[in-house]
Amino acid sequence: MLSGILLADRGSARLTVEEHRLLDEAITEVVDVPARSTLFRAGDQIDVSAFVVEGFMARFIADRTGLRQLVAVEVPGEFIDLHAFPLTVLDHDVGTITASRIAIVPHADLDRLIVEHPDLGRKLWFSTLLDAAQHRQWIFRIGRLSALARVSHFLCEMFVRLNAIGRTDGTTFHLPMTQADIGDVCGLSSIHVNRVIRQLRDQNLYSVSEKDVSLPDFEGLAKVGNFSERYLYLRHPFSAVHSERIAIGAPS
Amino acid sequence: MLSGILLADRGSARLTVEEHRLLDEAITEVVDVPARSTLFRAGDQIDVSAFVVEGFMARFIADRTGLRQLVAVEVPGEFIDLHAFPLTVLDHDVGTITASRIAIVPHADLDRLIVEHPDLGRKLWFSTLLDAAQHRQWIFRIGRLSALARVSHFLCEMFVRLNAIGRTDGTTFHLPMTQADIGDVCGLSSIHVNRVIRQLRDQNLYSVSEKDVSLPDFEGLAKVGNFSERYLYLRHPFSAVHSERIAIGAPS
DNA sequence: CGACACGTTGAGATATATCAAACGTGGTGG
DNA sequence: CCACCACGTTTGATATATCTCAACGTGTCG
Numbered sequence: 001m002l003s004g005i006l007l008a009d010r011g012s013a014r015l016t017v018e019e020h021r022l023l024d025e026a027i028t029e030v031v032d033v034p035a036r037s038t039l040f041r042a043g044d045q046i047d048v049s050a051f052v053v054e055g056f057m058a059r060f061i062a063d064r065t066g067l068r069q070l071v072a073v074e075v076p077g078e079f080i081d082l083h084a085f086p087l088t089v090l091d092h093d094v095g096t097i098t099a100s101r102i103a104i105v106p107h108a109d110l111d112r113l114i115v116e117h118p119d120l121g122r123k124l125w126f127s128t129l130l131d132a133a134q135h136r137q138w139i140f141r142i143g144r145l146s147a148l149a150r151v152s153h154f155l156c157e158m159f160v161r162l163n164a165i166g167r168t169d170g171t172t173f174h175l176p177m178t179q180a181d182i183g184d185v186c187g188l189s190s191i192h193v194n195r196v197i198r199q200l201r202d203q204n205l206y207s208v209s210e211k212d213v214s215l216p217d218f219e220g221l222a223k224v225g226n227f228s229e230r231y232l233y234l235r236h237p238f239s240a241v242h243s244e245r246i247a248i249g250a251p252s
Numbered sequence: 253m254l255s256g257i258l259l260a261d262r263g264s265a266r267l268t269v270e271e272h273r274l275l276d277e278a279i280t281e282v283v284d285v286p287a288r289s290t291l292f293r294a295g296d297q298i299d300v301s302a303f304v305v306e307g308f309m310a311r312f313i314a315d316r317t318g319l320r321q322l323v324a325v326e327v328p329g330e331f332i333d334l335h336a337f338p339l340t341v342l343d344h345d346v347g348t349i350t351a352s353r354i355a356i357v358p359h360a361d362l363d364r365l366i367v368e369h370p371d372l373g374r375k376l377w378f379s380t381l382l383d384a385a386q387h388r389q390w391i392f393r394i395g396r397l398s399a400l401a402r403v404s405h406f407l408c409e410m411f412v413r414l415n416a417i418g419r420t421d422g423t424t425f426h427l428p429m430t431q432a433d434i435g436d437v438c439g440l441s442s443i444h445v446n447r448v449i450r451q452l453r454d455q456n457l458y459s460v461s462e463k464d465v466s467l468p469d470f471e472g473l474a475k476v477g478n479f480s481e482r483y484l485y486l487r488h489p490f491s492a493v494h495s496e497r498i499a500i501g502a503p504s
Numbered sequence: 505c506g507a508c509a510c511g512t513t514g515a516g517a518t519a520t521a522t523c524a525a526a527c528g529t530g531g532t533g534g
Numbered sequence: 535c536c537a538c539c540a541c542g543t544t545t546g547a548t549a550t551a552t553c554t555c556a557a558c559g560t561g562t563c564g
Contacts, residue, residue, distance in 0.1 A: 146519080147519075147520070188520075188521090189520075189521055189522075191520090191521075191522080191523095192519090192520055192521070195520095
């Protein structure tokens with residue numbers, strides 16, 4: 001049941017037992033990929049998609065000078081390139097952060113599945129739209145938040161997402177990313193990330209040991225980061241306090 | 253044939269005559285919306301989706317202080333909230349920039365259509381993934397480009413998108429956005445946008461009169477903005493020179 | 505005519521980047 | 535076992551991009 005982790009806790013899109021079985025049967029290969037390697041590149045035409053079974057992966061866009069901007073971080077249970085199924089060509093690179101195991105599903109099989117099972121098709125569509133909702137929040141994060149808020153927002157996101165797949169103990173979770181990676185997520189230099197993280201530590205909002213991150217005051221961190229988890233569309237939100245109305249203001 | 257403009261020039265997702273007809277029949281209402289008004293808000297549960305027939309619209313996220321970040325700009329022929337069909341709840345606000353006319357399609361009809369016509373379903377899926385691809389490019393733009401490059405990149409994007417729907421004469425197009433709007437797109441203050449635009453004018457890369465923007469040297473502007481149009485997935489790219497290989501560099 | 509939205513300009517403040525260097529730590533090979 | 539190296543983190547000093555505040559001009563619209 002490799003697909004068992006797919007779409008975990010996503011309210012309206014949870015998969016039925018039957019749908020899990022169908023997806024499992026469509027897996028043609030399970031591949032182990034070393035850390036820090038690039039699997040696909042922008043422009044690649046691909047006829048399979050894959051989801052993460054274990055490990056941390058990332059999607060990113062690089063400019064001519066090699067500056068890298070991550071556009072998504074994927075954790076177990078998430079497709080890394082399901083959008084390539086309708087799109088057929090990738091517009092960004094895909095690679096690993098840590099050593100990862102991925103399960104591969106040919107597009108031809110997805111084709112057949114969504115015709116025979118429209119509901120499953122809708123759920124796969126939903127899954128790609130979850131990415132889009134996260135993208136939007138990343139735009140907001142980078143465009144309108146301070147460095148301190150950006151890093152806080154990102155830490156909140158990772159916490160909530162990992163919590164949803166049972167990878168936290170309620171406060172602590174494993175985050176195998178370097179400060180440079182976080183900079184690539186937040187549009188910051190790694191040096192500045194370092195300084196911001198120290199601030200969070202000084203405010204007792206964050207601590208880390210061996211890549212195990214603790215957020216002793218999630219609500220406080222969420223406030224600093226202007227974080228509201230609604231965009232993750234979870235059936236069981238971590239924070240009871242949410243969906244607060246936000247004032248619509250004038251443009252800057 | 254209101255739907256005639258949908259997915260124009262998107263290679264693999266162009267609609268057949270029959271599909272256009274089906275969508276047209278599903279339109280229940282055509283609504284005129286005044287400029288600068290908000291149609292839907294984050295958290296709204298909606299059971300219809302709409303596409304732009306005429307006008308400029310935007311999707312945006314606002315923080316507690318009213319700072320606004322646009323996450324998408326929509327022009328005629330584009331759905332503004334098709335993602336709400338699988339998602340059912342919106343994670344951002346939707347509003348107009350100029351007075352607009354939109355065509356409304358109930359989700360119940362889309363439901364029926366995609367079951368009976370899986371190919372159409374795939375194309376609608378594609379359409380929402382186009383948004384996601386644009387989101388990714390916006391993250392890159394804001395995260396890794398200078399103010400000058402951000403504005404250039406955005407101008408290139410709007411030019412190419414409007415060109416694809418026949419709304420340029422090869423150099424000039426109508427862009428009814430204020431400098432503050434552009435700031436909300438690029439994560440900049442309106443004052444800084446003003447200064448950046450003056451730079452572009454001084455470099456003869458841009459001129460404007462009555463909201464009619466001219467880009468006399470598109471290639472030059474694209475270079476400044478690190479712009480490559482691949483992510484727009486057009487059948488007839490504007491620029492012959494593209495798909496150049498970009499070096500993958502080390503993280504910052 | 506006044507109010508308002510938008511663009512423009514100036515001066516000063518500040519957040520973040522850049523450059524440079526040191527430090528710990530784990531792994532590796534001799 | 536030690537020397538060494540690669541990698542990530544940390545710190546300091548300085549540069550610079552962008553923001554903020556403030557003011558003014560211009561056109562439009564009621």
